[in-house]
Amino acid sequence: MAPAEPIPFTGATATGAFTTTPSPxxxxxxxxxxxNRFASEALPGVLPIxxxxxxxxxxDLISEQLNGTPFVSLRASLLHAWFYRIQPSVAHKSLRRHRPNPDLEAVFTPGNADVVFTPQDHSWAAFPFPPNDEAVDFVDGLKTIAGNGDPAAKEGLVVHVYLANKSMDRRAFxxxxxxxxxxxxxxxxxIQTEFGKLMVSPGELVVIQAGMKFSVKLPDGVGRGYVQEVFGCHYELPELGPVGSNGMAQPRDFETPVASFDVDQxxxxxxxxxxxxxxAYEQGHTPFDVVAWHGNYAPYKYELGRFINSATVDRDQSDPSIYCVLTTKSKVPGVSTADFLVFTPKWQVSRNTFRPPYxxxxxxxxxxxMVCGKWALSSxxxxxxLTYEPSYMPHGESYDLWKQATTADLVPLRVxxxxxAFMMHIxxxxxxxxxxxERCGMAFVQTSWGV
Structure with missing residues (x-):
């Protein structure tokens, strides 16, 4: 073993807060x-004391507050941020109706003829990119797949995909x-936000909360992915319970942008x-002119590969909730609006156990x-x-996989x-x-157990 690298000196004091290092x-x-309650300045001395x-x-910057919770909320739940910007957000022209996106839905009640409640499970092959002769940015490329509730009541959620081939140009959402x-x-x-910039790659997630302006560029020319949008609640880390203080998604692995501003009229x-x-409305200046900000209502990203699996090490299976990265509370105590789960590489070592999902x-x-790769158990x-397994309906792997799993030698296996892979647990x-x-052309009914 090579000798450890010596500490170059002792008695030093940090001169600034920790920030990450850029990569290729x-x-x-x-x-x-x-x-966290962050504080960030693109120019020193801007934040008032x-x-x-x-x-x-x-x-002569303008102070402006953005709230994520009502003023009168429990201190532990208060979410807000203070901006110090060149122009106030209120400096814009009249609001108008924007051209409709026919594939966007928000209200998921039986009275809406454009949504269907069905107990039939479904699957979709990879959703196609827009044609090359059609320029579609992130906003225009949002396509709603599923949901429940109603944003007017601030209850429920919606699942979209986005399919884009064009960067947003002097356009914010x-x-x-x-x-x-x-x-x-x-x-x-x-992604450029009022708080700063984030580069989000496949294998990472980003959360942008309600009321925040952002714009999306496509450095690789195309963009395809998934969006889970929750109404009336905010994402939180799940409680750890008997897992203890370590495991699952670690707070220190979430990354929030630093202040960055443009001068653009x-x-x-x-x-x-x-x-x-x-x-939509027009304004004669960039919305990304925040020179400094502080608060705890801010966007963040997370690399899914950093998730720490807590696997079964003797027998039987843990429930899939052990793979929960983020959760959102509903109005029913102890019940979530949705849990976001991730399945990353792990070891299977259990004995006398049916190892595929029960x-x-x-x-x-x-x-x-699936973000990348192949689901280990089926195609x-x-x-x-995407796949859809509705509430209470039976599902599981095929007969062939059951037969294989019940007769295989249970040796340690890397999977x-x-x-x-990810799951939205609703x-x-x-x-x-x-x-x-009907319109995406990618849907088909799932079958299992050789039926």
Missing amino acids: TDPYIYQTGFG GCNTPQRCKY CNNDGDMLILPQEGRLD SEWTVVVKLVGKLF YHRNVCTELMG LPEPGG GEEAI PSHVSLTRYAL
Whole structure:
């Protein structure tokens, strides 16, 4: 063993907060931690001391607050951020209706003829990119697959895919309906937000909360991925319980942008989504002019490969909730609106155990997809596609796989190499859209057990 590298000196003191180091695929730096109260300045000395709204901010900047929770909330749940920006957000022209996106849905009640509640399971092959002769950016490329509830009541969620081949050009998006968990499957997303910039690659997720403006560029020319949007709640780390203080997603592995601003007085369009409808307004300056900010309501990203699996080491199976990365609370104590689970490479070592996912009828609806690689147990789903297992309906692997699993020698086995799968675990009924069932051309009914 080579001798350890000696510490170059002792008695030193840190001169700044920790930030990450840029890489060949990600030129940006980030602050680390989940739920922290961050403070970031692109120019030194901008953040006021001892107050949020001084009579006059440095450089004549404008102070502006963004709330993620009502003013009167429990201190532990308060979410907000203070911006110090060149122009206030209120400096814009009149709002107008934006051209509709026919594949976007938000209200998932039986009275909506464009959504269907069905107990039949479904699968989708990889959703296709737009034709080369059609320029589609992230906003125009949103296609709703499933959902429940209603953003007007701030209850429920929606699942989209995005299919894009064009960067957003002097165009920003602001979703007033809910928080968006975005999961790229093909092509990086170069996302500029009011808080700073994030580069999000396949194998990472990014959360952009309600009311935040952002713009998406496609450095690889195309973008395909998944979006889970929750109404009236925010993503949290799940409780660890008997797992203890270590394991699953670690708070220090979440990354939040540092302040970064542009000086740009060209014409910009801001598209706003409200109850699934699109509106727009123009303004004569960039929305990304925040010189400094502080608070705990900020976007963040997470690399799924850093998830720490807590696997069974003797016999029987752990429930899939052990793979939960993020969760969102519902109005029912102890019940989530949705859990986001990830399946990364792991060892299988259990004895006297049926190792594939056990056959079950789950109160939760399951939407599952692949980011990369191959699902170890069957051909579904394929990367860029999706599967849907509705509430209470039976599902499981095929007869051939059952027979193999019940007769195999149970030796230690490495599974899922170079593969990342995810599941949206939703404790309620979920409806499918007409786009998902009829217009996308990728849907087919699943079969199992050789039927």
